Amino acid sequence: MRNVGEIDPPQRLLMGPGPINAHPRVLRAMSADLLGQFDPEMTTYMNEVMGLYRPIFGTENPWTFLVDGTARAGIEAALISLASPGDTVLVVNFGRFGLLLSEIFKRIGAHVETVDAPWGEVVPLDAIAAAIERVGPKVVATPHGDTSTTMAQPLEGLGVLCREAGALLYVDTTATLGGMEVAADRWGADIVTAGLQKCLAGPSGSAPITVSARAADHIQRRKHVEQGLRTGDHDDGDGIIIGSNYFDLGMIMDYWSDKRLNHHTEATTMLYGARECARIVLEEGLATRFARHTASGRAMSAGLRAMGLRLFGDDRYRMTNVTAAYIPEGVDGEAVRRRMREDFEIEIGTAFGPLAGKVWRFGAMGYNARKHKILITLGALEAVLRAEGHRSSAGCAVDAALDAWNGI
Amino acid sequence: MRNVGEIDPPQRLLMGPGPINAHPRVLRAMSADLLGQFDPEMTTYMNEVMGLYRPIFGTENPWTFLVDGTARAGIEAALISLASPGDTVLVVNFGRFGLLLSEIFKRIGAHVETVDAPWGEVVPLDAIAAAIERVGPKVVATPHGDTSTTMAQPLEGLGVLCREAGALLYVDTTATLGGMEVAADRWGADIVTAGLQKCLAGPSGSAPITVSARAADHIQRRKHVEQGLRTGDHDDGDGIIIGSNYFDLGMIMDYWSDKRLNHHTEATTMLYGARECARIVLEEGLATRFARHTASGRAMSAGLRAMGLRLFGDDRYRMTNVTAAYIPEGVDGEAVRRRMREDFEIEIGTAFGPLAGKVWRFGAMGYNARKHKILITLGALEAVLRAEGHRSSAGCAVDAALDAWNGI
Numbered sequence: 134m135r136n137v138g139e140i141d142p143p144q145r146l147l148m149g150p151g152p153i154n155a156h157p158r159v160l161r162a163m164s165a166d167l168l169g170q171f172d173p174e175m176t177t178y179m180n181e182v183m184g185l186y187r188p189i190f191g192t193e194n195p196w197t198f199l200v201d202g203t204a205r206a207g208i209e210a211a212l213i214s215l216a217s218p219g220d221t222v223l224v225v226n227f228g229r230f231g232l233l234l235s236e237i238f239k240r241i242g243a244h245v246e247t248v249d250a251p252w253g254e255v256v257p258l259d260a261i262a263a264a265i266e267r268v269g270p271k272v273v274a275t276p277h278g279d280t281s282t283t284m285a286q287p288l289e290g291l292g293v294l295c296r297e298a299g300a301l302l303y304v305d306t307t308a309t310l311g312g313m314e315v316a317a318d319r320w321g322a323d324i325v326t327a328g329l330q331k332c333l334a335g336p337s338g339s340a341p342i343t344v345s346a347r348a349a350d351h352i353q354r355r356k357h358v359e360q361g362l363r364t365g366d367h368d369d370g371d372g373i374i375i376g377s378n379y380f381d382l383g384m385i386m387d388y389w390s391d392k393r394l395n396h397h398t399e400a401t402t403m404l405y406g407a408r409e410c411a412r413i414v415l416e417e418g419l420a421t422r423f424a425r426h427t428a429s430g431r432a433m434s435a436g437l438r439a440m441g442l443r444l445f446g447d448d449r450y451r452m453t454n455v456t457a458a459y460i461p462e463g464v465d466g467e468a469v470r471r472r473m474r475e476d477f478e479i480e481i482g483t484a485f486g487p488l489a490g491k492v493w494r495f496g497a498m499g500y501n502a503r504k505h506k507i508l509i510t511l512g513a514l515e516a517v518l519r520a521e522g523h524r525s526s527a528g529c530a531v532d533a534a535l536d537a538w539n540g541i
Numbered sequence: 542m543r544n545v546g547e548i549d550p551p552q553r554l555l556m557g558p559g560p561i562n563a564h565p566r567v568l569r570a571m572s573a574d575l576l577g578q579f580d581p582e583m584t585t586y587m588n589e590v591m592g593l594y595r596p597i598f599g600t601e602n603p604w605t606f607l608v609d610g611t612a613r614a615g616i617e618a619a620l621i622s623l624a625s626p627g628d629t630v631l632v633v634n635f636g637r638f639g640l641l642l643s644e645i646f647k648r649i650g651a652h653v654e655t656v657d658a659p660w661g662e663v664v665p666l667d668a669i670a671a672a673i674e675r676v677g678p679k680v681v682a683t684p685h686g687d688t689s690t691t692m693a694q695p696l697e698g699l700g701v702l703c704r705e706a707g708a709l710l711y712v713d714t715t716a717t718l719g720g721m722e723v724a725a726d727r728w729g730a731d732i733v734t735a736g737l738q739k740c741l742a743g744p745s746g747s748a749p750i751t752v753s754a755r756a757a758d759h760i761q762r763r764k765h766v767e768q769g770l771r772t773g774d775h776d777d778g779d780g781i782i783i784g785s786n787y788f789d790l791g792m793i794m795d796y797w798s799d800k801r802l803n804h805h806t807e808a809t810t811m812l813y814g815a816r817e818c819a820r821i822v823l824e825e826g827l828a829t830r831f832a833r834h835t836a837s838g839r840a841m842s843a844g845l846r847a848m849g850l851r852l853f854g855d856d857r858y859r860m861t862n863v864t865a866a867y868i869p870e871g872v873d874g875e876a877v878r879r880r881m882r883e884d885f886e887i888e889i890g891t892a893f894g895p896l897a898g899k900v901w902r903f904g905a906m907g908y909n910a911r912k913h914k915i916l917i918t919l920g921a922l923e924a925v926l927r928a929e930g931h932r933s934s935a936g937c938a939v940d941a942a943l944d945a946w947n948g949i
Binding site: 137139140141142143144145147149151152153154155160161162163164165166167168169170172174175178181184185201202203204205206209213233236237239240241242328330336337338374375376377378379380395396397398399400401402403405406408409412474480485 | 545547548549550551552553555557559560561562563568569570571572573574575576577578580582583586589592593609610611612613614617621641644645647648649650736738744745746782783784785786787788803804805806807808809810811813814816817820882888893
């Protein structure tokens with residue numbers, strides 16, 4: 134393998150639905166020297182990570198830690214630790230990530246029921262309540278924000294419904310944690326997971342997770358059965374065993390607890406990154422950070438509308454950090470994305486499933502949820518649309534976005 | 542969470558069985574700017590990674606890529622993609638990591654048979670051959686080097702036996718890749734996996750993997766069934782479906798192929814690190830690198846013996862990069878490790894299972910398989926042992942190690 138040179142990526146401005154540009158402080162923290170995984174300095178960092186992520190998740194849960202993998206690893210660890218083969222589960226499905234939850238549950242061998250909304254809408258709480266009553270699920274699972282549709286599912290009151298029905302509640306906040314309010318305790322969520330690569334402004338590869346006492350009890354009971362499996366005095370055919378070693382939250386919790394039982398070799402550099410992401414979030418303050426994302430979403434929406442683009446989805450439930458706009462008739466969406474990348478070094482997002490080829494998605498999250506990056510993106514897009522023959526743009530998108538940012 | 546300061550770990554010299562200190566170039570490469578996961582520059586980097594790891598694995602396999610997680614994630618992805626529930630599998634078990642392979646297979650629902658050697662020995666090829674004949678396994682799985690016992694299992698000829706028996710062969714080279722020769726093609730291995738945190742001199746969190754054409758066919762056939770699952774026109778109760786989305790190698794291969802089908806968000810920073818690890822290995826040259834590890838193991842062994850310590854395990858099969866020595870009678874092994882860390886900032890390894898409390902493990906791998914680091918470690922250990930009242934040390938360990946390094 135000749136001619137593989139030193140790493141030297143172009144400096145793209147990543148204004149799609151994620152991954153986005155990491156905060157430079159996060160990347161610098163990740164260049165720190167490694168430590169052994171039972172080094173007292175390392176376990177101190179682990180305890181700090183647990184403490185840092187509690188307020189970010191809106192929780193007092195002692196079990197707040199990291200899964201070593203991307204956001205999807207956190208999702209799978211949560212679902213496989215909550216649901217056993219044969220369990221009935223209910224998925225709140227309003228986009229691609231509801232489909233993902235269903236698929237993972239099916240692979241686990243669970244019986245999956247869904248309560249659905251069309252793409253661009255959310256599921257009303259009373260529809261979820263009716264589905265819980267009808268289905269009697271052991272686990273209810275929902276995305277918070279689903280970047281595929283740009284919708285954020287309202288979650289107030291869902292935890293109470295789940296507890297009344299004896300169901301465990303899982304929430305995927307990959308796309309919202311650190312950008313929109315996540316309130317694990319107030320929601321009554323049993324497991325909440327995320328990733329670094331969106332509003333937390335880090336690279337993909339570490340999945341923050343929080344686990345309620347109720348879910349921890351459930352997992353510890355399953356773990357007890359597994360210990361039998363490991364020592365050989367257990368018939369392993371009963372379906373209670375967690376079907377993964379890597380994603381067995383009970384074993385991972387034993388490593389993050391004072392017991393410090395060995396599991397895998399902790400991904401130290403990613404832990405350093407996750408720690409720095411959280412430090413930056415708490416230094417800025419959650420309220421300030423959410424307000425910055427709200428202003429960003431408002432500015433992006435106003436700018437897109439000002440250039441004559443129609444937004445996708447229900448305004449009332451739009452995520453603050455990602456906005457989808459219809460590709461105007463006669464415009465080649467991929468040609469626009471290419472020009473944005475090649476002429477301006479700006480990445481905007483394509484779309485999936487029923488929206489493939491119909492909308493672009495514009496992210497303004499984490500380190501990129503900043504006024505100048507939104508203005509630059511809108512100005513570039515307006516120029517590219519003109520170059521691609523789109524006539525409806527009035528050339529005032531940047532001004533409209535600036536006014537919206539300033540709340541005018 | 543107040544008082545969580547900037548990351549500032551002590552500079553420990555990590556001379557245990559891993560993780561070890563990353564090469565500084567690797568950590569610097571990881572601070573490069575992020576890219577979108579379908580950016581042409583990003584997919585170029587992915588293709589380069591594939592090309593870089595082929596010679597390191599000793600393979601021509603097109604399917605050579607990364608799993609996003611620690612070494613253990615690579616192991617689980619391999620096993621869950623090869624074995625289905627109910628399959629009979631054979632594990633070559635000569636230490637802790639054979640037990641891990643067995644445990645993961647059991648969680649998958651496979652029927653596990655083992656062919657065993659006592660800790661400190663390896664399994665003779667004819668014993669494996671007899672076990673294959675007796676068991677008729679669908680998959681044979683073995684560690685290459687097992688750091689728990691410091692033994693390296695000879696693998697020449699095993700692939701032929703597996704092919705004759707219609708079995709797929711999996712080899713875990715976490716502890717050896719980049720330090721001892723790995724010859725996936727010559728061994729006839731179908732999947733080989735590793736991690737960065739040992740001889741590749743990177744941080745834990747990315748798992749290089751190579752997949753033979755035969756294994757890829759097997760996985761693609763399973764994937765076909767899953768696509769039915771995803772589109773809903775398939776009865777998902779037949780046990781052929783891979784029980785994990787995150788570890789479904791078929792889907793990960795679709796992302797690394799020219800199809801570039803979306804799966805999870807690639808852990809870009811870890812990919813940058815894995816790429817730099819491989820560049821450094823190939824710049825040094827495999828033969829030079831293996832010779833450096835061989836000299837390191839020889840020097841470490843000679844030094845330990847010169848201070849009167851008895852080594853654990855069969856000399857003929859000792860890994861070159863990690864050496865275990867019995868803790869002398871009357872010496873508190875943990876007190877020695879603490880003094881090594883506190884007085885010298887050097888980490889040496891403890892042990893597991895039947896060896897817990899009985900041996901220390903000394904790693905000299907990757908960036909740390911260097912003369913001065915071995916001499917420094919031995920000199921420090923000799924001083925600590927004297928301080929702890931160990932009388933048998935003649936004070937010549939460093940000289941003996943230097944002679945052994947130089948082949949005298």
